[in-house]
Amino acid sequence: MTTAAILQPAVALMAWTMVMWLWMYATRLPAMTAAGLDPDALAKDPTKTLDHILPAHIQWKAHNYNHLHEAPTLFYAACLVLAVAGQGNGMSAQVAWAYVGIRVVHSIVQATMNKVMVRFLLFALSSLALMALIYHAARVVF
Numbered sequence: 640m641t642t643a644a645i646l647q648p649a650v651a652l653m654a655w656t657m658v659m660w661l662w663m664y665a666t667r668l669p670a671m672t673a674a675g676l677d678p679d680a681l682a683k684d685p686t687k688t689l690d691h692i693l694p695a696h697i698q699w700k701a702h703n704y705n706h707l708h709e710a711p712t713l714f715y716a717a718c719l720v721l722a723v724a725g726q727g728n729g730m731s732a733q734v735a736w737a738y739v740g741i742r743v744v745h746s747i748v749q750a751t752m753n754k755v756m757v758r759f760l761l762f763a764l765s766s767l768a769l770m771a772l773i774y775h776a777a778r779v780v781f
Contacts, residue, residue, distance in 0.1 A: 663704045714772065
């Protein structure tokens with residue numbers, strides 16, 4: 640069985656999401672301990688959130704982890720459609736790798752310096768790549 644090349648960037652982005660999960664907890668748990676937070680008490684008070692309690696630079700990783708569950712869901716779907724349709728090689732795979740690369744850079748920017756205009760540019764570029772993949776998938780199935 641030959642595997643569509645587009646599945647490689649899909650798995651790479653899944654792995655990157657888990658890297659961000661590790662980074663989030665490697666910084667968040669010590670910050671919660673240092674702040675003396677009781678997670679059970681925090682869960683019982685909906686007016687308190689970690690965004691209001693922990694330093695912003697700690698929360699940036701959590702925000703990015705959440706972002707990796709938003710637009711990338713369309714990326715995974717497009718990759719699967721293209722792979723199943725036999726169109727997951729060549730240019731589609733290259734665009735998918737570009738999407739993953741841009742999302743990784745976006746994560747690093749958001750998790751470290753969080754420059755909004757840089758993030759916006761990277762998000763816009765990744766969105767263009769995603770639109771191209773969705774357009775290709777639409778052309779294949781319609």
